[in-house]
Amino acid sequence: MTPIANPVLAPSPWQSFRFRCANGLKRTSGFFLTNPPALIGGGIMIIVVLACLLAPMLTDYDPNRRVARPHVAPNAEHVFGTTRQGRDVFAQVLYGGRTSLTVAFVAGTVATVLSIMIGITAGYFGGRIDQWLNFVMNVVLVFPQLPLLIVLAAFLGQVGPPVIALLIGITSWPWGARVIRSQTMAIRQKEFVLAAECMGESKLRILLIEILPNLTAIAAGSFVGVMMYALINAAGLEFLGLGDPTAVTWGTMLYWAQSAAALYTGGWWEMIVPAVTIAVVGGAMALVNIAIDQVSNPKLKAGAHLRRWRKLNKAIQAKRQKR
Amino acid sequence: MRYITSRLLFYFVAFLIAISFNFLLPRMMPGDPVDALFAGAAGRLDPSQIDAVRAMYGFSEGTLFEQYLQYVKSVFTLDLGPSILMYPTEVTTVLGFTFPWTLFLVGVGVLSAIGLGLVFGTIVAYRRGTWFASLFPPVVAFVSSMPAVVTALLVFYFFGLKLEWFPLSYSADPSMDPAWNWPYIKSVAYHAVLPLTVIIMAGLAQWVMTMRNAMVNVLGEDIITMAEAKGLSSSRIMLRYASRNAVLPVVTSVAMGLGFAVAGQIFIEIVFNYPGLGNTLLKAINARDYPLVQAILLIIVVFVLIGNFIADLTYLWLDPRLRKG
Numbered sequence: 255m256t257p258i259a260n261p262v263l264a265p266s267p268w269q270s271f272r273f274r275c276a277n278g279l280k281r282t283s284g285f286f287l288t289n290p291p292a293l294i295g296g297g298i299m300i301i302v303v304l305a306c307l308l309a310p311m312l313t314d315y316d317p318n319r320r321v322a323r324p325h326v327a328p329n330a331e332h333v334f335g336t337t338r339q340g341r342d343v344f345a346q347v348l349y350g351g352r353t354s355l356t357v358a359f360v361a362g363t364v365a366t367v368l369s370i371m372i373g374i375t376a377g378y379f380g381g382r383i384d385q386w387l388n389f390v391m392n393v394v395l396v397f398p399q400l401p402l403l404i405v406l407a408a409f410l411g412q413v414g415p416p417v418i419a420l421l422i423g424i425t426s427w428p429w430g431a432r433v434i435r436s437q438t439m440a441i442r443q444k445e446f447v448l449a450a451e452c453m454g455e456s457k458l459r460i461l462l463i464e465i466l467p468n469l470t471a472i473a474a475g476s477f478v479g480v481m482m483y484a485l486i487n488a489a490g491l492e493f494l495g496l497g498d499p500t501a502v503t504w505g506t507m508l509y510w511a512q513s514a515a516a517l518y519t520g521g522w523w524e525m526i527v528p529a530v531t532i533a534v535v536g537g538a539m540a541l542v543n544i545a546i547d548q549v550s551n552p553k554l555k556a557g558a559h560l561r562r563w564r565k566l567n568k569a570i571q572a573k574r575q576k577r
Numbered sequence: 578m579r580y581i582t583s584r585l586l587f588y589f590v591a592f593l594i595a596i597s598f599n600f601l602l603p604r605m606m607p608g609d610p611v612d613a614l615f616a617g618a619a620g621r622l623d624p625s626q627i628d629a630v631r632a633m634y635g636f637s638e639g640t641l642f643e644q645y646l647q648y649v650k651s652v653f654t655l656d657l658g659p660s661i662l663m664y665p666t667e668v669t670t671v672l673g674f675t676f677p678w679t680l681f682l683v684g685v686g687v688l689s690a691i692g693l694g695l696v697f698g699t700i701v702a703y704r705r706g707t708w709f710a711s712l713f714p715p716v717v718a719f720v721s722s723m724p725a726v727v728t729a730l731l732v733f734y735f736f737g738l739k740l741e742w743f744p745l746s747y748s749a750d751p752s753m754d755p756a757w758n759w760p761y762i763k764s765v766a767y768h769a770v771l772p773l774t775v776i777i778m779a780g781l782a783q784w785v786m787t788m789r790n791a792m793v794n795v796l797g798e799d800i801i802t803m804a805e806a807k808g809l810s811s812s813r814i815m816l817r818y819a820s821r822n823a824v825l826p827v828v829t830s831v832a833m834g835l836g837f838a839v840a841g842q843i844f845i846e847i848v849f850n851y852p853g854l855g856n857t858l859l860k861a862i863n864a865r866d867y868p869l870v871q872a873i874l875l876i877i878v879v880f881v882l883i884g885n886f887i888a889d890l891t892y893l894w895l896d897p898r899l900r901k902g
Binding site for chain 1: 587588590591594595598602603706714715718719720721722723724725726727728730731733734738782786790835836839840843844847858859862863867870871873874877878881882885
């Protein structure tokens with residue numbers, strides 16, 4: 255016999271999970287469609303990711319193989335020209351994007367998971383746990399991260415993309431954790447958390463089911479932020495020659511262009527193409543982050559409403575003048 | 578006073594952690610720590626000198642803790658030994674040559690970025706709804722999200738190499754002798770224009786955004802309504818009532834901003850071949866001069882910590898509530 259759904263009873267976990275997913279999807283798509291920065295940023299991201307995934311369909315060249323003479327200027331056959339080693343720059347951008355974006359994604363995921371775990375724990379439990387975690391957070395925050403990464407990478411010697419992703423992920427959780435901590439402290443005073451505590455819910459359930467969903471916008475913001483940061487810093491480390499020079503990424507492209515003195519010898523495309531690519535993708539992530547900021551702080555959005563009000567006001571004034 | 582002591586204590590502990598990191602790093606590497614640290618020294622230092630340097634770094638007989646104490650002692654007495662890259666120059670002497678240039682660029686760059694950020698952030702928040710306020714933040718965020726390497730390379734290429742408006746390398750005309758006279762200062766300023774532009778471009782968004790967000794929050798407060806009700810002029814409200822309160826969060830975010838500026842600085846110096854710490858860091862890494870690498874890391878950490886402390890003092894000056902506690 256199938257159980258009859260009782261409207262009075264709370265929905266089953268599965269039902270509420272499905273509802274949350276559908277609701278979240280609707281809100282996410284709405285967020286992207288009504289917000290110009292998010293639309294532009296998200297659009298660029300989708301195009302770049304698709305292009306990197308479909309690399310074999312967009313180019314016939316192997317990014318690691320000599321396919322033409324060195325420093326051929328951009329033409330129909332080699333859209334972005336070739337490098338000093340005679341490799342196709344367009345193919346390198348596409349295949350390198352796979353690695354660079356994966357590094358950014360992994361670093362973002364690691365950092366966000368860590369910052370949620372640490373931030374929520376510190377914010378919810380308070381007391382001594384909070385004091386210690388907060389101290390660790392402040393110490394990590396006060397250290398200049400990139401010099402630290404550079405020294406680590408210099409000692410490890412030619413770190414590959416996976417190690418770079420992990421290093422960045424492990425060192426960049428405190429920003430997210432700090433925001434999540436303060437937000438958790440605000441939420442834990444709310445009635446629904448108190449109610450859950452009175453009902454004797456387990457701590458884990460309170461943290462994951464009651465509090466965590468309220469942190470989605472902040473967590474998403476920190477995820478995009480770390481991704482942007484990881485993309486930039488991974489490229490920086492590799493530009494310095496600290497990465498694995500045989501891996502094709504946007505950063506190693508810069509490294510090879512720099513060591514081939516591409517700008518001085520007239521092969522500007524070898525340097526400018528990966529540089530602009532990193533700039534555009536980083537910028538797209540920044541735009542998405544601005545939009546997420548507006549969701550977590552609705553006061554920032556007031557601008558659009560004010561503009562509408564000014565327009566209306568102007569129209570009214572104009573009508574009055576006519577009379 | 579209690580506030581200052583607690584902050585000082587915090588920075589001291591942070592500094593100790595940085596020293597410990599430096600101490601443990603070569604010891605965590607596979608193989609003999611001395612080999613890791615002096616890998617580039619082979620052939621340049623003779624064995625007796627290596628032994629002397631080894632003792633300075635605490636690689637002597639004794640427990641790990643005794644070694645640690647010896648290392649801490651050599652750091653606090655500024656006895657960092659010779660650089661391998663520029664043997665037999667002392668590491669501290671190398672830092673003495675290079676650090677002032679970095680201090681100059683970061684100091685001027687960060688201060689002007691903060692200044693500009695405060696001005697634009699205030700305007701953007703106060704004039705919400707105008708085209709400038711809706712266009713400026715995304716544009717500046719886009720520019721600042723470009724990695725310092727990329728911004729530096731693009732600026733270098735267009736304004737240095739193509740348009741030839743500004744010099745491509747060095748901190749001053751190499752044919753001149755450093756002196757406190759007008760032509761030399763002019764040359765330094767001329768060489769600093771492009772690197773400074775990059776620092777400001779890279780940092781501006783952070784200050785604009787922080788200031789704008791803080792201003793937007795303050796503008797909702799009753800004091801603003803009250804000031805408006807009193808019929809105060811718009812600029813007076815903006816400057817005396819709103820910005821002063823909104824500046825506080827900006828000061829707190831100096832920590833992050835300084836870290837970013839120092840990081841960007843490394844790339845800027847490398848691209849523009851500026852004789853500062855970042856440039857030396859790369860040379861030291863390539864020459865496997867680990868003592869110099871570690872010393873540069875330490876001085877960067879100290880610099881950032883001091884910058885933070887200055888920010889704390891500014892906070893104290895801006896927020897009278899803290900002075901009592």
